[in-house]
Amino acid sequence: MSLLFKNRERSSGANQRKLSFIQKIRSFFISHLRQWLSSLGSIWRDPMPSILTIAVLGVSLTLPATLYVVVKNAESVEQNWQSAAEISLFLQDELNQQQLSTFIKQVELNHKVDKVRLISKDDALAEFEQESGFGDALNLLDSNPLPNVLVVAPLPEFSSASAAKDLLTELEQMREVDFGKLDIEWLRRLNALLSMVNTALSSLVILLCISVVLIVGNTIRLSIANRKEEIEVLKLVGATDSFIQRPFLYTGLWYGFFAGMLAWFSIEILLLFLASSIEKLTELYHSNFSLAGLSIGEMFILLGISMLLGWLGSFIVVRQQIKQIEPELG
Amino acid sequence: MIQFEQVSKTYRGGHQALQKISFEIKAGEMAFLTGHSGAGKSTLLKLISIMERPSTGKVLINGHDLSQINRRQIPYVRRDIGMIFQNHHLLKEQTVFDNVALPLIIEGYSLKETKKRVHAALDKVGLLDKQRYYPVMLSGGEQQRVGIARAVVNTPPILLADEPTGNLDPKLSLDIMRIFEEFNRVGTSVFIATHDLGLIARMKYRTLTLKQGRMLTSNLADDEGEV
Numbered sequence: 001m002s003l004l005f006k007n008r009e010r011s012s013g014a015n016q017r018k019l020s021f022i023q024k025i026r027s028f029f030i031s032h033l034r035q036w037l038s039s040l041g042s043i044w045r046d047p048m049p050s051i052l053t054i055a056v057l058g059v060s061l062t063l064p065a066t067l068y069v070v071v072k073n074a075e076s077v078e079q080n081w082q083s084a085a086e087i088s089l090f091l092q093d094e095l096n097q098q099q100l101s102t103f104i105k106q107v108e109l110n111h112k113v114d115k116v117r118l119i120s121k122d123d124a125l126a127e128f129e130q131e132s133g134f135g136d137a138l139n140l141l142d143s144n145p146l147p148n149v150l151v152v153a154p155l156p157e158f159s160s161a162s163a164a165k166d167l168l169t170e171l172e173q174m175r176e177v178d179f180g181k182l183d184i185e186w187l188r189r190l191n192a193l194l195s196m197v198n199t200a201l202s203s204l205v206i207l208l209c210i211s212v213v214l215i216v217g218n219t220i221r222l223s224i225a226n227r228k229e230e231i232e233v234l235k236l237v238g239a240t241d242s243f244i245q246r247p248f249l250y251t252g253l254w255y256g257f258f259a260g261m262l263a264w265f266s267i268e269i270l271l272l273f274l275a276s277s278i279e280k281l282t283e284l285y286h287s288n289f290s291l292a293g294l295s296i297g298e299m300f301i302l303l304g305i306s307m308l309l310g311w312l313g314s315f316i317v318v319r320q321q322i323k324q325i326e327p328e329l330g
Numbered sequence: 331m332i333q334f335e336q337v338s339k340t341y342r343g344g345h346q347a348l349q350k351i352s353f354e355i356k357a358g359e360m361a362f363l364t365g366h367s368g369a370g371k372s373t374l375l376k377l378i379s380i381m382e383r384p385s386t387g388k389v390l391i392n393g394h395d396l397s398q399i400n401r402r403q404i405p406y407v408r409r410d411i412g413m414i415f416q417n418h419h420l421l422k423e424q425t426v427f428d429n430v431a432l433p434l435i436i437e438g439y440s441l442k443e444t445k446k447r448v449h450a451a452l453d454k455v456g457l458l459d460k461q462r463y464y465p466v467m468l469s470g471g472e473q474q475r476v477g478i479a480r481a482v483v484n485t486p487p488i489l490l491a492d493e494p495t496g497n498l499d500p501k502l503s504l505d506i507m508r509i510f511e512e513f514n515r516v517g518t519s520v521f522i523a524t525h526d527l528g529l530i531a532r533m534k535y536r537t538l539t540l541k542q543g544r545m546l547t548s549n550l551a552d553d554e555g556e557v
Contacts (some may be wrong), residue, residue: 003399003406004392005487027438034435045423233419236379237433237480238409240402327381 039250053219058262060212064205065263087152087168089180103176112158112167119149161187216252216313224321232327248318256310260303331357331519337387347373349543360514362530363523365540371523380404412481416493418473420465427461430479451479471502491522
């Protein structure tokens with residue numbers, strides 16, 4: 001493209017300055033590819049500053065990603081606990097056998113209830129005798145002081161803290177029930193705790209992402225300052241600002257890519273360390289919990305986010321910085 | 331081709347570099363610009379390549395007023411002006427070939443066309459056998475010739491040179507001038523700023539003389555005695 005010499009393209013016969021549309025598209029992609037690779041090459045040639053930057057970025061990204069893995073696992077554990085929510089209904093003492101079985105039927109038919117289990121007062125006493133070691137003392141009592149207890153397990157969709165609470169109030173209304181008990185306080189506390197951790201995590205993630213952007217921006221700013229002479233030469237021979245900017249934008253993208261890879265490796269290594277100790281812990285709790293790392297999809301999301309952040313950090317400084325550099329003669 | 335109309339340039343701080351300069355260099359002409367250091371030679375060249383803008387007056391290239399060129403269009407103007415500098419302005423980390431190919435890569439030439447043109451340009455300055463060298467491995471004169479090859483590789487209609495022979499001995503200087511003459515012979519306008527009066531005297535081209543920002547003469551070198 002010639003601005004001042006419109007007829008130059010045609011006049012200088014053999015020169016073929018004018019490129020066809022297809023050639024332009026092709027040269028656009030070739031030029032991008034070239035700069036994409038050359039930005040990788042320039043990282044390779046002078047690796048020290050890049051390695052340091054990438055290490056800092058990698059650590060910055062590892063932290064939120066690790067926290068994410070922790071929350072993810074905590075949530076899956078919490079889900080297991082959620083479904084363990086059970087309601088204990090302590091029944092009126094004066095119910096006869098007939099009334100009792102009708103009541104049990106009635107509760108069983110409730111659409112929110114999965115299954116029920118009756119712990120009769122005699123069973124409860126026997127169990128208490130066995131477990132507590134008060135057997136002889138209990139023999140002194142003239143009647144069984146324990147009530148019949150009906151343990152109600154709600155369907156999974158009604159086993160969350162609030163839904164189970166609703167079910168409890170509903171069941172408590174029934175004549176046969178003395179009072180009901182749902183030990184959900186701890187569940188609610190856990191819920192609140194997890195949502196607090198989630199909020200704290202999101203603000204932490206935002207802060208760390210900002211720091212990634214700033215770190216990349218600062219590194220790119222320095223590397224632009226280092227290559228001031230080269231940029232001047234490029235400007236003198238007619239390079240547009242966007243042509244000069246591109247390698248720096250690609251460098252930011254590469255930083256993000258390597259930092260994301262580093263973060264991913266760090267998490268995998270961290271999990272490897274944790275896995276064996278967690279296995280011991282879960283064995284003690286007779287739980288079938290297994291530690292989940294980042295899935296392939298999440299790994300790509302991590303890479304995508306880190307590349308985006310790298311690019312963004314570069315983008316923020318590159319325009320301003322390159323605009324400022326003007327060539328000098330002599 | 332290059333036309334100045336009553337051009338003045340005052341830098342920030344009040345230093346008046348150029349005062350009411352008017353002259354024209356015709357298409358295909360070769361001319362010298364001379365004067366002591368600080369006389370305004372560099373400022374004048376900067377106005378042509380839009381590194382600076384005039385305070386008053388107009389600079390025209392091929393009839394186009396450069397004040398109409400906005401910031402984003404400047405690179406496209408510079409592609410039509412081959413520039414050669416006293417300190418070469420070569421990229422140290424790239425080979426001679428890559429240095430010369432730079433303007434073509436920027437313009438998006440194909441690899442084949444780039445190779446062809448770079449070889450032709452290096453051949454003209456006699457450095458075809460050194461295309462894989464790095465600039466530090468070359469002598470001053472050779473580096474200057476690489477700079478010239480880069481300036482002409484995309485066959486611009488205008489060549490500007492700022493003290494192209496500044497650091498060279500007379501023999502090498504003359505060689506460089508012969509190369510400029512060759513390009514001039516095929517129709518390129520050549521405008522060379524130099525304080526090497528002896529060199530100018532040996533070549534019969536028009537000489538523009540600047541003194542403290544004013545144009546003294548705009549005569550042919552044949553009219554001796556005025557310089």
